[in-house]
Amino acid sequence: MTMTLYHGEPVGPSLTVLAALFESGLETDLVRIDLGLAERHGGAIPLGFEANYSVEGEGPVLVVDGEALVDSVFIGCLFDDLAPECGLRPTDPYARWEMMAWCRWMIERLAPGAAALANLAWTTPRLAALDDASFAARIAPIEADDLRARWAQTRAGILSDDHRAASEARVHEAAKKIDDRLADRQWIMGEFSLADLESYAWLAPMRALLPAAFEDKPRLAVWLARVAGRPSVVRAAELARSADPVGSFAPGPEINRWG
Secondary structure, eight states, X not given: OOEEEEEOSSSTHHHHHHHHHHHHTOOOEEEEOOGGGTTTOSSSSOOOHHHHTOTTOSOOEEEETTEEEOOHHHHHHHHHHHSGGGOSXXXXXXXXXXXXXXXXXXXXXXXXXXXXXXXXXXXXXXXXXXXXXXHHHHHTTOOOHHHHHHHHHHHHTOOOHHXXXXXXXXXXXXXXXXXXXXXXXXXXXXXXXXXXXXXXXXXXXXXGTOGGGGTTOHHHHHHHHHHHTSHHHHHHHTTOOSSOGGGGOOOOSOOOTTO
């Protein structure tokens, strides 16, 4: 089996996948791409239907024997299947279900809001600096019409007041959810797991944008520091090429239209 991981800066889903890889101890070729400039598209990566229409949006891609796999949590599950001793998922069936339900909540509730706010703050200026022809060339190969439209909206800095308010509310909601969960444990599932990586990867960058969401949450603060100090997370962070990796966000999951 040959594996190549195409990843962005260690933030958001790329951080989840890189840290999960380092937790697993598996050998994988690493290729850095600029997800924030749509470098996932254009033919260099053998994207299939699942990759082109990924609900995660512009996340990392793991190519295994020529097949493109996407969505950070599912890639982490693959690493856990290949190296089960790493313990990225609980072995107890109920605990494993609970962890996956937790990760789904983060993907569907926190991630769309965090991505919207991060893109407005950091990605819009990068895209706005491109001339129209350069931007059009970058997004032209994108297969999914809705994803291509979100790139255009991101470049234009389009985020309605309602969408922004909903995004901020989801960051506050996630911060409280994690702080409450940690009342009797150090890690979200009791033992370290993918739930910690996925939650941290989306929530931690929000400290720069919504500091109020983190106030008066001492357990959350301790957990954030604990995850940041995890050797796999430190190793992932060392792969950063920019002084501030959070500026490398790309369009993420689309916010749930049904609230």
